[in-house]
Amino acid sequence: MRITFSDDGAQMSRNTNFVILTVALLDNKNDAMAAKGNHTLAVVKASENYEVLKEACGNVFRKINSLNRVKRFKVGEKTINLELFFGGDYKFLLTVMGVQNATCNRSCVWCKMPRQNRWDISYNLSHYNNEPLKRTLHEMMKMAGKGKNNYCCVNQPLIEIHLDHIIVDELHLLLRVVDVLIDNLIKDVLEWDKREDLRRIETKSEGFISTS
């Protein structure tokens, strides 16, 4: 049985944030994407930061980690095998996996590509998914204890699920990309309006000069 744990942050007012941790059965295809298939595990009134999540959701995370280690649980006489996934928006995944932040030198959860080479799209996926660039959970846990040369692993991962089962929420990525594109479009439109207005004023004043 495949199970996914997810998080979402929700801003209720200007200074009230909630973190909501949910669980869903991926094999329950009809409901997995619907509200009725996603069950709330924890609601925390706080902003998404490492210390708060560690303190407030520590028990839930520990339970998820121990389930992931044994990969099975019993219901009566029946043993159910488990495959666990963990998802969320990118900021939440960075926080939970102990990576510094989205603007640090090695800000990818899955690989150690440094900032200065991030523009280079000439490599294929296997370049990032193999040594020496690929991150592993084991390495992240080891690096978190080091003060420097830690590839931006500043905290112990709170979730101990292997990285190929850590899934970023595509909807959040898409919404943010669209937000930035729309923002750029609006700025361009305002700029065109400004230029048009200036041109109109110029033509008017030229007209005024020529008729006087």
Ligand SMILES: [Zn+2]
């Ligand atoms: Zn990467």
